[in-house]
Amino acid sequence: MLSPTGAKLEVHNVCKSYGLKGKQLRVLDDINLQIHSREFVCLVGASGCGKSTLLNIVAGLAAPSSGAVFVDSQLVTGRPGSDRGMVFQGYTLYPWLTVAQNVAFGLQLRQMSKAEQRDRVGYFLNVVGLSKFANSYPKQLSGGMKQRVAIARALANEPAVLLMDEPFGALDAQTKEQMQQFLLELWAQTHVTVMMITHDIEEAIYLSQRVYVMSAHPGQIKAEITIQLPERRELDIKLSPTFVDIKRQIIHTLRHDVATVSL
Numbered sequence: 603m604l605s606p607t608g609a610k611l612e613v614h615n616v617c618k619s620y621g622l623k624g625k626q627l628r629v630l631d632d633i634n635l636q637i638h639s640r641e642f643v644c645l646v647g648a649s650g651c652g653k654s655t656l657l658n659i660v661a662g663l664a665a666p667s668s669g670a671v672f673v674d675s676q677l678v679t680g681r682p683g684s685d686r687g688m689v690f691q692g693y694t695l696y697p698w699l700t701v702a703q704n705v706a707f708g709l710q711l712r713q714m715s716k717a718e719q720r721d722r723v724g725y726f727l728n729v730v731g732l733s734k735f736a737n738s739y740p741k742q743l744s745g746g747m748k749q750r751v752a753i754a755r756a757l758a759n760e761p762a763v764l765l766m767d768e769p770f771g772a773l774d775a776q777t778k779e780q781m782q783q784f785l786l787e788l789w790a791q792t793h794v795t796v797m798m799i800t801h802d803i804e805e806a807i808y809l810s811q812r813v814y815v816m817s818a819h820p821g822q823i824k825a826e827i828t829i830q831l832p833e834r835r836e837l838d839i840k841l842s843p844t845f846v847d848i849k850r851q852i853i854h855t856l857r858h859d860v861a862t863v864s865l
């Protein structure tokens with residue numbers, strides 16, 4: 603099966619239903635989206651609209667009921683692959699491994715030579731600013747640092763797309779803003795293709811080139827919004843008229859779901 607558009611990541615007519623008490627609950631209804639090479643795209647939507655379900659399908663952790671997902675024109679066949687790097691909200695580091703060993707984990711599985719592993723781990727720990735913590739254990743790190751290790755681990759595998767599920771959801775407001783700035787800088791440096799889900803509208807606008815807005819019951823794409831902001835963004839851009847206008851547009855799109863969306 604060939605990708606219809608040749609985008610880096612293509613979600614094509616994806617539907618997902620779950621069996622619940624003898625009935626079929628439709629969670630995702632005909633989702634279509636494309637993410638191009640080097641783009642940073644966010645999906646926003648109210649709690650329960652199916653964002654995680656969609657990301658898990660893209661990651662190959664769940665299968666769609668119908669439709670297909672393509673990465674680099676290859677059909678995703680229901681298994682996680684090294685072409686899709688995942689970062690989750692919860693800290694998913696192995697507590698018994700050091701920071702460097704955590705980052706090297708996937709490389710070891712791929713039987714990369716020790717020397718290449720060392721180079722690559724060193725490079726990506728430097729990219730996320732944690733070289734000094736290579737020999738620390740996860741319990742010695744703050745929440746933001748743990749997420750930076752998780753991002754380094756995902757990037758070390760050189761994924762075609764980086765998939766992030768509310769990566770900063772568990773962080774306090776200040777750390778979250780620092781991590782958003784960090785992620786923008788990282789993206790400017792690596793230009794990795796990113797699909798990220800969040801229920802935080804400001805976060806989505808601040809980070810993305812495009813935002814897909816989802817509605818719930820069933821989960822559908824309600825709008826696709828191109829973010830007309832300069833590529834280099836400081837935090838104060840969140841106060842600019844253009845930013846506030848985009849935020850208003852998304853809030854209006856989500857109006858029926860807005861009670862559960864954080865503003």
Ligand SMILES: Nc1ncnc2c1ncn2[C@@H]1O[C@H](COP(=O)(O)OP(=O)(O)OP(=O)(O)O)[C@@H](O)[C@H]1O
Nearest residue numbers: 620622629647648649650651652653654655656801
């Ligand atoms: N394995 C499952 N079986 C039955 N229903 C499920 C299953 N997984 C998810 N659902 C339902 O699918 C819907 C979408 O869930 P999902 O976690 O994808 O939403 P979400 O938008 O990511 O929510 P949140 O922002 O709260 O994490 C919810 O109504 C949920 O109860």
